[in-house]
Amino acid sequence: MNVLIIEDERPSARRLQRMLEKLDVTVNQQLHSVEESIDWFSNNEQPDLIFLDIQLSDGLSFEIFETIDIRSAIIFTTAFDEYALQAFKLNSIDYLLKPIDEDDLEIAVKKYREFSPKKQRLQVDFEDIKKLLINPVEREYKKRFTTKIGQHIKMIPIDEIECFYSENKGTYAHTVEGRNYLLDTTLEQLEGEISPEVFFRISRKYYINVNAIKDIISYTNSRLELKLNSYTEQPVIVAREKVKDFKFWLE
Structure with missing residues (x-):
């Protein structure tokens, strides 16, 4: 399994990688920005699975997919509420709400292993994601x-x-x-x-x-x-x- 993490918070990326290693999943690369990701995809073979943060340091990650035709499976890692993600959840393997829970990560990896990318290409509507980011579902934060x-x-x-x-x-x-x-x-x-x-x-x-x-x-x-x-x-x-x-x- 060839795995890529796209996450602008380097401590979060390292933590996710350690959690994946406990599940016998080897991370081949970490990327931290839209610009870095576009450059990497332009010069490397696409991975089997991407752990994708939506908001990166230099923009929103769907900007990557406006430039690169992505064929990889995707697991979202995001702070957005599950209700805002319902519109496109079925088109991805899964999503993980930050801070990532180890049990949720294990379930997501299991889903991927049961998923056959050779038989089905993942389709994600990034325009829907963009709309949700601009007008996210109202959620409660700590008071x-x-x-x-x-x-x-x-x-x-x-x-x-x-x-x-x-x-x-x-x-x-x-x-x-x-x-x-x-x-x-x-x-x-x-x-x-x-x-x-x-x-x-x-x-x-x-x-x-x-x-x-x-x-x-x-x-x-x-x-x-x-x-x-x-x-x-x-x-x-x-x-x-x-x-x-x-x-x-x-x-």
Whole structure:
């Protein structure tokens, strides 16, 4: 089985690869952007199976298929709700809602192994996907997080959080009051739990609340530095590969 992962979040791609290896599935290649994927498909034989993230750092992944005639089977990996995916779920092997669950992944791989690509070519209507991304089905996101302080449980409303950040293998929420709270989660697990209209992951370290941005400054190597209302612990830098998508998100 020749397997390809297309995922812009490199930690998520590595995690998925480790999970697949436990299922005796060997990943032959990881790609992280639309541009990189188009170049790769133009110069390589198509894989048997693609694990495909819909939103990549430089655009939406259906842009790849507007250029390349894809014949591979596809398993979607996405933060979009299952109801929004019903329109095209039957045309793919399966989809995995992030954060990916090991049992769901095993079921998806089993479905692929029972699928015969030689007898049936996969047809996916990417125009339908595009419409769903522009007008996604309304879904509920977390309204608050909890953290333990001594013997007490504190609730933190989502609209009081300026940013989420990782440090020393922990994930923290920084609030408008200037306080930092350790959470029992990871930045990867936050995907799909917090509104993408409000929060954007600018790097492997930060998720930023758009309402907390006080200033945006040009930084070295085509990056951007963000000044937030109260968070001043460390420079908040938009990764170079995220800059284009970040500017699009701001608009």
